Amino acid sequence: MAVTVRLPGVLRDAVGGEARIEASGATLADVFADIDRRHPGFRSRVLDDRGTIRSYVNVYVGDTDARDSGGLGTAVPEGSEVMVIPAMAGG
Amino acid sequence: MTERLQLPAALRDDIVAHARAEAPKEACGLVAGRDARPTRVIRCANAHPSAVTRYTIDPREQLRAFRDMEANGEELFAIYHSHPATQAYPSPTDRAESHYPEAIYVLVSLRDAAPDVRAFRIRDGWVREVTLA
Numbered sequence: 001m002a003v004t005v006r007l008p009g010v011l012r013d014a015v016g017g018e019a020r021i022e023a024s025g026a027t028l029a030d031v032f033a034d035i036d037r038r039h040p041g042f043r044s045r046v047l048d049d050r051g052t053i054r055s056y057v058n059v060y061v062g063d064t065d066a067r068d069s070g071g072l073g074t075a076v077p078e079g080s081e082v083m084v085i086p087a088m089a090g091g
Numbered sequence: 092m093t094e095r096l097q098l099p100a101a102l103r104d105d106i107v108a109h110a111r112a113e114a115p116k117e118a119c120g121l122v123a124g125r126d127a128r129p130t131r132v133i134r135c136a137n138a139h140p141s142a143v144t145r146y147t148i149d150p151r152e153q154l155r156a157f158r159d160m161e162a163n164g165e166e167l168f169a170i171y172h173s174h175p176a177t178q179a180y181p182s183p184t185d186r187a188e189s190h191y192p193e194a195i196y197v198l199v200s201l202r203d204a205a206p207d208v209r210a211f212r213i214r215d216g217w218v219r220e221v222t223l224a
Contacts, residue, residue, distance in 0.1 A: 008157060008167065010190040056190065058150045065150075085157070088119070088148040088170050088191065089139065091184030 003031060003076050009086040011057075014045045023082075028059065029072040031082060046084060047072075056087045095222045096195060096210055098129060103223075105132040107206045110173035110199040116142040117173050121153075122197065123160045124168025132171075133159070145184065146172045169210070171197035178202060179209040181218050189213040195221055 006020050015021055016039065025031035036043040048054050052071060059066040059074075060083045066074045076082060102122060109132070110118045120135040133156045138149040148170075160166060170191060174182075179200035181189070189196065192214040200207040210221040
């Protein structure tokens with residue numbers, strides 16, 4: 001299923017500088033795997049060694065925070081927009 | 092070659108006013124832009140539990156700001172935050188937690204009587220000052 005993935009911030013570097021890419025997959029895990037096939041290393045930028053979403057990254061499917069809806073198992077409906085947003089933080 | 096940035100006085104004043112309103116906590120927010128020029132300040136809540144010395148832009152407000160900017164034909168221009176008691180220079184935490192190489196990082200210090208506003212690029216842990224005009 002085709003979805004649009006938007007990548008503000010430093011994660012663009014992991015997909016060749018694109019701010020928005022098309023991907024396919026029924027769940028977030030599938031979508032990230034699809035991107036990683038074309039842009040090796042993407043998954044490790046977004047997921048930690050245990051395979052969960054890194055603490056500094058917020059992922060939304062539409063307006064739903066993936067952490068509140070099953071993490072990587074979150075369903076990604078056809079045509080939806082996934083935003084992978086690094087935190088804006090410091091001291 | 093030093094990068095230069097025009098930050099209109101009204102936007103600078105808005106950022107300083109936000110910093111003063113939040114002190115002693117750190118204030119934080121975004122500056123939207125269009126055609127590489129700053130257009131408006133978007134104040135955001137500091138969601139960090141230790142907001143006197145740290146900041147995290149509230150993720151929900153961040154998402155809303157991204158959507159608003161897109162609807163307005165704007166892009167992210169800058170990320171700002173205040174240092175209520177220290178200098179307007181990126182701290183080690185600021186460098187470690189910066190994930191937006193495309194944005195300018197604006198810092199406001201309220202340490203001295205007159206607020207100090209400076210701007211930087213932060214990427215891969217290095218810092219380069221941007222001259223504010």
